[in-house]
Amino acid sequence: MKLSSRMEKLPPIPTLAMNTKAGELRAKGVDVISFAAGEPDFDTPVHIKEAASKALFDGQTKYTAVKGIPSLREEICNWVLDNKGISYDSEKEVVVTVGGKQSVFNALHCLLEEGDEVVIPSPIWVAYEPVANLTGAKVVLVEAKEENAFKATAEDFKKAITPKTKLVVINSPCNPTGCVYTKTELEELSRVILDSNAMILSDEIYGKILYDGEEHVSIASISEEMKNKSLILDGFSKTYAMTGWRMGYTLGPPEIIKAMDTLQGQSTSNVTTFAQYGGIAALQGSHDFLNDWISKYDERRKKIVEGLRSIDGIDVVMPKGAFYVFPRINGLFGLEGPEGILQNSVDVGLFFLEHARCAAVPGAGFGDDNFIRFSYATSTENILEGIDRIRTAVSMLK
Ligand SMILES: Cc1ncc(COP(=O)(O)O)c(C=O)c1O
Known part of the structure; x- marks a missing residue:
């Protein structure tokens, strides 16, 4: 079966691909910290769920x-x-x-x-x-x-x-x-x-x-x-x-x-x-919950930026909004890991996944291969642990 030529123009979405890979490793029992997902780690506020649930039971179907x-x-x-x-x-x-x-x-x-x-x-x-x-x-x-x-x-x-x-x-x-x-x-x-x-x-x-x-x-x-x-x-x-x-x-x-x-x-x-x-x-409804979420994101933002900046070969511009950081990682290109020389953001992403058990999304998918995307919509503990793992893995590179 030949697919339409339209589909030749459409690559799979890279953000989901890394998250899926992290999920597969997790299913094998590997403890992976995911910085790949583009979604809040908080749950939908209860008043919103209640309204949808009421509508469902009221027959809004x-x-x-x-x-x-x-x-x-x-x-x-x-x-x-x-x-x-x-x-x-x-x-x-x-x-x-x-x-x-x-x-x-x-x-x-x-x-x-x-x-x-x-x-x-x-x-x-x-x-x-x-x-x-x-x-x-x-x-x-x-x-x-x-x-x-x-x-x-x-x-x-x-x-x-x-x-x-x-x-x-x-x-x-x-x-x-x-x-x-x-x-x-x-x-x-x-x-x-x-x-x-x-x-x-x-x-x-x-x-x-x-x-x-x-x-x-x-x-x-x-x-x-x-x-x-x-x-x-x-x-x-x-x-x-x-x-x-x-x-x-x-x-x-x-x-x-x-x-x-x-x-x-x-x-x-x-x-x-x-x-x-x-x-x-x-x-x-009230948007008060956002104050708490944003102060948590803010604390994580500062921790992840500070942590990434402390690793040789990585540099970061402080983000001002959303819940992502986009560190420059081309300082790691040319270094050798167990699978060979790191040459691009995909190599670095795979190296972080294999050897630091951390998932992040290679910058190539966002249009710049010199960077990688971390989402900090995850706990501060995960951020601190993830940074430690990456630092240790990077120190193994020759
Ligand atoms: C910049 C931007 N726009 C739009 C969306 C679409 O989000 P959704 O389809 O979940 O509403 C996303 C999701 O990651 C996004 O990052």
Whole structure:
């Protein structure tokens, strides 16, 4: 059986691959510490589970509108107004998707085709480039330099944009680098976008996970004109520890939201009905639990950065948001381990897995082979133990 040529363009997602490998080793009894998963280690707050459970037992088990129940869409718009300062029409300007991932897939498929260009900073999260390739559009990567805290400048974007550029993607706070674009940087970028034919897809899924007094600004909040050129992606997975619920959303101009609704209607249809009621409870309920989660992430962030910086051959930029660090590990290239000379981030990832029993995701999958991604959504004990193991393993390299 020959698969469609479309599938030749689509690699397996690297973040899941490392997590799966770690799981296989664990199943064999090996005690692996995973820094690979892109999800909070906290459980979904009880009031959210109760609301979904009540909805399930109350019979909320049928199809809903593809774009989500009206009360959830209204709550999303209220929350976005309160948290991002942007007003959206809950009937026409929001679609609830099966996770942020479906938002990416559907938005890119509704906007891009052969002959279009999409500008994406690199390093960045693993999903945009493969899906953009699938649409047939040309991906133009812009280097987000480490010396600029992994942020591409407005000038960098300007140089990459051509009359064919249909879309620019940003992700702030960023997975894997933890970089956060400031209001000034977004204002500069918005001038570039308004001067072009391009729209922007702003992935704000980590917008509530910030440190050191950083502020989250949505590029769509900069002006009404900018709102009209923006698609905002957000969701429940990271803020409320609801990764398994599969619930995200996109906000944007009515004609694009309508197209996304049509595409979703031809694939998954609505998000699981009773889960949507959990989403309402999440948005309406107290967010006090987040203070505790963020102070825990913050403590772990400092410990993992300090630990990684203490290992020869590894250096790290302090992340400002999300729950990832993206250390430079090319200082280990050229050194010899039991399996041979380490030559790239995959070799380093496999070396850490085999000899330090720690799973992290090679930077190659995020667009930069000189780095590796650690998630610190795991306990401080795991972080301290993992750093010790890595230090010991690295000291064996010759
Ligand atoms: C930057 C970014 N955007 C979107 C998502 C999608 O999350 P989900 O599909 O769980 O809502 C992820 C998940 O890892 C992410 O890291």
